[in-house]
Amino acid sequence: MRIIRDIREMQAASRAARIQGSAIGFVPTMGALHEGHLSLVQRARSAASLVVVSIFVNPLQFGAGEDFGQYPRTFEADCARLEAAGVEIVFAPPTEQMYPAGATTVVHVEGLSEKLDGRSRPGHFRGVSTVVAKLFHIVRPDYAVFGQKDAAQVAVLRRMVRDLNMDVELIVAPIVREADGLALSSRNVYLTAEQRQQALVLHRALLQVESCANSGEKRAEKLRSTALAVLATEPAAKLDYLEIIDPDTLEPLEDVSQGALVAVAASFGSTRLIDNLLLPPL
Ligand code: AMP
Numbered sequence: 703m704r705i706i707r708d709i710r711e712m713q714a715a716s717r718a719a720r721i722q723g724s725a726i727g728f729v730p731t732m733g734a735l736h737e738g739h740l741s742l743v744q745r746a747r748s749a750a751s752l753v754v755v756s757i758f759v760n761p762l763q764f765g766a767g768e769d770f771g772q773y774p775r776t777f778e779a780d781c782a783r784l785e786a787a788g789v790e791i792v793f794a795p796p797t798e799q800m801y802p803a804g805a806t807t808v809v810h811v812e813g814l815s816e817k818l819d820g821r822s823r824p825g826h827f828r829g830v831s832t833v834v835a836k837l838f839h840i841v842r843p844d845y846a847v848f849g850q851k852d853a854a855q856v857a858v859l860r861r862m863v864r865d866l867n868m869d870v871e872l873i874v875a876p877i878v879r880e881a882d883g884l885a886l887s888s889r890n891v892y893l894t895a896e897q898r899q900q901a902l903v904l905h906r907a908l909l910q911v912e913s914c915a916n917s918g919e920k921r922a923e924k925l926r927s928t929a930l931a932v933l934a935t936e937p938a939a940k941l942d943y944l945e946i947i948d949p950d951t952l953e954p955l956e957d958v959s960q961g962a963l964v965a966v967a968a969s970f971g972s973t974r975l976i977d978n979l980l981l982p983p984l
Contacts, residue, residue: 703785705792709800709840712793716754716842724752728843728870730834733757734774734888735783738878742847743787745875749845755784756793756837758800762808763829774891793841800836809835811858811865817952818854818965819976822942827858834859838870847873851885853963853978857952877978879905885977897970903936904966907944908979911964915981922946922955922962929964942967942974949980959984 706712719726727750729742739755746753757780764770777794784792808828814820815827838846848856856874863872878886883905884898893901907929914928926946933939947954949963961983967976 703781703789703792705781705794707794707796707799709795712754712791712795712840713842715791716840719752720842725750725844726842727753727845727847728837728841729753729755729847730837731755731757732759732773732888733780734776734891735780736878736886736888738849738851738886740783740787741878742849742875743784743789745873746845746847747788749847749873750843752791753789754791754793754841754843755789756795756841758793758795758797758833758837760800760829760833761797762801762832763826765823765825768823769889769892774888793837795840800833808832809862809866811861814854814858814861814952818943818945818947819967820854820858822967827855830855831858831862835862835866835868838868843870845871845873847875849877850874850978850980851877851887852976853949853965853980854952857950860950883909885975887975889973889975892973893970897938897973900936900938901970901975903933903939904968904975904977907932907966908964908977911946912979912981915958915984920957920959920984922958925958925964929966933966933968938970940969942969 727746729746731739759773761770781792809831810828811831820827883902910932911925911929914925929944944966947963955962958981962981965978
C-alpha cells in the first residue's frame with residue numbers, strides 16, 4: 703500500500719493508473735476508521751481495480767466552536783486497517799497543500815446546503831462540497847463511495863456532480879450499525895457509557911417509523927409524531943431535527959408513498975449524532 707501525501711504525486715499516480723486501464727474507486731474519509739468506512743472500501747473494491755482512500759480532516763467543514771481540534775486522529779491504525787483491506791493508495795495531504803494561503807475558491811450547492819445539518823452547522827456543506835470537488839480533481843476517480851449515514855451529504859454531492867458535470871459515478875453504501883443498532887461514527891468515542899445507551903433512542907425512533915410505515919401509515923406528519931414520541935422517552939437527547947423528506951431535494955413530504963428519507967440529529971451531552979432511514983416506495 704502506497705501512502706501519498708503530495709497532491710502532484712497523487713495526480714501522477716492517478717494518471718498512470720488510468721493509462722494502464724485501471725478503474726479507480728475512491729473513498730473519502732476523515733480517518734478514525736471503523737467498520738462503516740471499511741464497508742465503503744469493500745464496495746469500492748467491487749467496482750474498481752484500484753482503490754484510493756483519502757484521510758483528511760477538513761477544517762473547512764467544521765464551524766467555530768466545533769470539534770476540529772479534538773476530532774480523533776488515528777493515522778497509523780487507519781493505515782494498518784486499510785492495508786489489511788487491500789487498499790492500494792492512501793492519500794493524506796497536509797492542510798497547507800489543500801488550502802494554501804490565498805485559496806478563496808469554493809463550491810457551494812445553494813439551497814441544499816442550508817437544509818438539515820446545514821441549518822445547524824452553517825458553512826458545513828460548503829466545506830464538504832469544496833473538499834470533495836478538490837479531491838475529485840486530484841484523485842480523478844471513476845467511482846466514489848459515500849455512506850448513506852450522511853444522507854444530506856449524499857444529496858449535496860449528487861447535486862454537485864450533476865450540476866458541474868463531474869465525470870464520476872457516486873455509489874451510496876448502507877449504514878453499518880453496532881449489534882444494538884447504534885450507527886457507527888468516529889464521534890461515538892466521545893460518548894460516555896451512559897450517553898451511548900441514551901443514543902440508542904435514535905435507532906429506536908427510526909425503527910418505530912419503519913414499523914408504522916410497514917403497517918400502512920403514509921402520512922408523514924403521523925410518522926413524525928410517532929418518532930417524536932419515542933425520542934421524548936429519552937430526556938437526555940437534545941433534538942436538533944427530525945424530518946421526513948425527499949432524499950434528493952431534502953424538501954418535506956406530506957406522504958411517504960413515493961419513498962422518503964427519515965433523518966434525525968440529536969446531541970447527547972456535547973456530542974451531536976445523526977442517523978436516518980430510507981423508506982422505500984409503497
Ligand atoms: P467521515 O470519515 O465520518 O467523514 O466519513 C467518511 C465516509 O464514511 C462518509 O461517506 C460517511 O457517510 C461514511 N460513513 C460513516 N459512518 C458510516 C456508517 N456507520 N455506515 C456507512 N458509512 C459510514
